Amino acid sequence: MTQDELKQAVARAAIAYVVDGEIIGVGTGSTANFFIDELATIKDRIKGTVASSEATAARLRGHGIAVYDLNEVNEIAVYIDGADEITASGAMIKGGGAALTREKIVASVSRQFVCIADGSKLVETLGAFALPVEVLPMARAAVMRRLAALGGQPRLRLKPGTEQAFITDNGGEIIDVAGLSITDPVGLEQQINQIVGVIAVGLFARRGADVCLLGTSDGVKTLTF
Numbered sequence: 001m002t003q004d005e006l007k008q009a010v011a012r013a014a015i016a017y018v019v020d021g022e023i024i025g026v027g028t029g030s031t032a033n034f035f036i037d038e039l040a041t042i043k044d045r046i047k048g049t050v051a052s053s054e055a056t057a058a059r060l061r062g063h064g065i066a067v068y069d070l071n072e073v074n075e076i077a078v079y080i081d082g083a084d085e086i087t088a089s090g091a092m093i094k095g096g097g098a099a100l101t102r103e104k105i106v107a108s109v110s111r112q113f114v115c116i117a118d119g120s121k122l123v124e125t126l127g128a129f130a131l132p133v134e135v136l137p138m139a140r141a142a143v144m145r146r147l148a149a150l151g152g153q154p155r156l157r158l159k160p161g162t163e164q165a166f167i168t169d170n171g172g173e174i175i176d177v178a179g180l181s182i183t184d185p186v187g188l189e190q191q192i193n194q195i196v197g198v199i200a201v202g203l204f205a206r207r208g209a210d211v212c213l214l215g216t217s218d219g220v221k222t223l224t225f
């Protein structure tokens, strides 16, 4: 099976977690895009969605699915999203697609977090994927020094093919921190959150996934945490 077929399989399996008549939180990225396309086939069963990025909102609206502002919504039944890495205890690195801050916010108000990922995303220790950190542009250099002191190699994410900083949906910049071996994800998430100028870190450890649907050549495996 190709990686896209594995992503499609987990996206289809995630439909079983959609709660009829409720608001569904929708993540960002290639796996989440497969989920959006599946969700379109049952859109009449749900009340609507909250999107974790402008790109996701546009894709949902393109399918005729209602997208609510989070401030209009009291509760989200389930949040469904991909990950860049996930451990056997449900801690994740996210933000490869730069949507980490809104993803974290939507996940934090959702009753259940279902991670959908192809099997290559399951790791023993987080950190081979450079950890994304969203920062206020004026604090970039100061935050990079603090991240380097934690033992990583921080690098500013650039707009592809340019020398200009990539700018997020929130007007922030992304620093990708390579070279970390994250043995205490909850502790590191807390430490990075405390650096002034950080908007959010792509470590989802304190609020990790509740369920992970993992696409493998033997079928979709369900991990619960």
Ligand SMILES: O=C[C@H](O)[C@H](O)[C@H](O)COP(=O)(O)O
Pocket: 027, 028, 029, 030, 031, 032, 081, 082, 083, 084, 093, 094, 095, 096, 097, 098, 099, 100, 103
């Ligand atoms: O910012 C992007 C998100 O955290 C994505 O969920 C993550 O990067 C995984 O993306 P993909 O499904 O494309 O591998």
